[in-house]
Amino acid sequence: MRANYIKKFYGIGIGPGDPQLMTLKALNALKEADVIFAPRSGEDTTSCARAIISKVLKKRKKIVELKFPMTRDKGVLTAYWQKAASKIATALKNGGNAAFVTIGDPLIYSTYIYLLDILRKQFPDIKTVTIPGISAFNAASSRLQIPLVCGNETMAVLPVANNLNKVRKFLKEFDTVVLMKIGSSLNKLIPILKEMKLIKNSILISRVGYPDETIIRDLATMKDMKPGYMSVIIIKRNLPNSLFSKGESLPSRFPLPRRGRGLG
Numbered sequence: 001m002r003a004n005y006i007k008k009f010y011g012i013g014i015g016p017g018d019p020q021l022m023t024l025k026a027l028n029a030l031k032e033a034d035v036i037f038a039p040r041s042g043e044d045t046t047s048c049a050r051a052i053i054s055k056v057l058k059k060r061k062k063i064v065e066l067k068f069p070m071t072r073d074k075g076v077l078t079a080y081w082q083k084a085a086s087k088i089a090t091a092l093k094n095g096g097n098a099a100f101v102t103i104g105d106p107l108i109y110s111t112y113i114y115l116l117d118i119l120r121k122q123f124p125d126i127k128t129v130t131i132p133g134i135s136a137f138n139a140a141s142s143r144l145q146i147p148l149v150c151g152n153e154t155m156a157v158l159p160v161a162n163n164l165n166k167v168r169k170f171l172k173e174f175d176t177v178v179l180m181k182i183g184s185s186l187n188k189l190i191p192i193l194k195e196m197k198l199i200k201n202s203i204l205i206s207r208v209g210y211p212d213e214t215i216i217r218d219l220a221t222m223k224d225m226k227p228g229y230m231s232v233i234i235i236k237r238n239l240p241n242s243l244f245s246k247g248e249s250l251p252s253r254f255p256l257p258r259r260g261r262g263l264g
């Protein structure tokens with residue numbers, strides 16, 4: 001079925017959590033949207049992305065939460081992506097612009113990537129517009145004031161979950177490695193960082209930009225701690241000590257309260 005869509009669908013990156021890290025373009029697109037779709041994991045009571053945009057929206061907007069379970073089962077997820085894409089297409093067909101908000105950048109480990117793919121294949125008349133956002137690792141490096149890459153350096157970004165062998169490989173190959181989706185893998189990761197003599201070159205930052213943001217510079221002390229879903233680790237092979245060790249370290253706050261898993 002092809003409908004004549006004249007309205008726009010915005011995929012909006014709203015940044016890592018601090019509303020001030022949302023771009024003007026993202027804000028303007030939010031204002032233009034008649035209905036805003038926000039992802040929520042099955043385990044959360046509220047959508048993390050919704051909480052962020054509610055801090056910048058002055059006018060009341062129709063916000064629809066779309067539930068996506070926290071599973072890696074592609075079969076299960078596909079059904080949810082399909083259902084969500086159909087809901088978005090119906091909203092556009094019924095009139096008005098629609099938006100899907102996503103934490104960080106919409107094209108980095110985001111549900112939006114799958115929605116965009118379905119919409120473009122099944123509803124080619126929909127005009128899609130993707131608005132970039134500041135990714136969690138950009139916010140983390142600025143917060144820590146350490147460069148991600150300089151000169152000829154190389155960088156790899158990867159999710160930790162089920163990827164420990166790749167982590168080891170990339171740590172050998174790249175000057176900077178950014179780890180996302182750390183989850184419960186920290187206990188397995190720390191021995192690797194110690195063995196590779198990189199533990200002192202690693203910094204973990206959790207919930208960057210939130211009031212309960214936590215920075216851990218001494219990862220060796222983190223045994224049996226769960227940093228929570230919203231955490232990144234930056235590992236830099238070559239970094240002057242002065243840059244790496246400066247700043248506060250707040251390990252006492254772990255383990256963090258379980259909340260806002262923040263589906264992207």
Ligand SMILES: C[S@@+](CC[C@H](N)C(=O)[O-])C[C@H]1O[C@@H](n2cnc3c(N)ncnc32)[C@H](O)[C@@H]1O
Pocket residue numbers: 016017102103104105106107108109110134135136137179180181182205206207208209210229230231232262263264
């Ligand atoms: C589904 S991915 C979404 C990534 C997002 N699109 C981005 O560009 O940052 C979720 C992962 O992003 C990272 N993340 C998102 N927000 C964060 C925050 N405020 N602080 C630390 N890490 C965050 C964590 O590694 C988390 O496991």
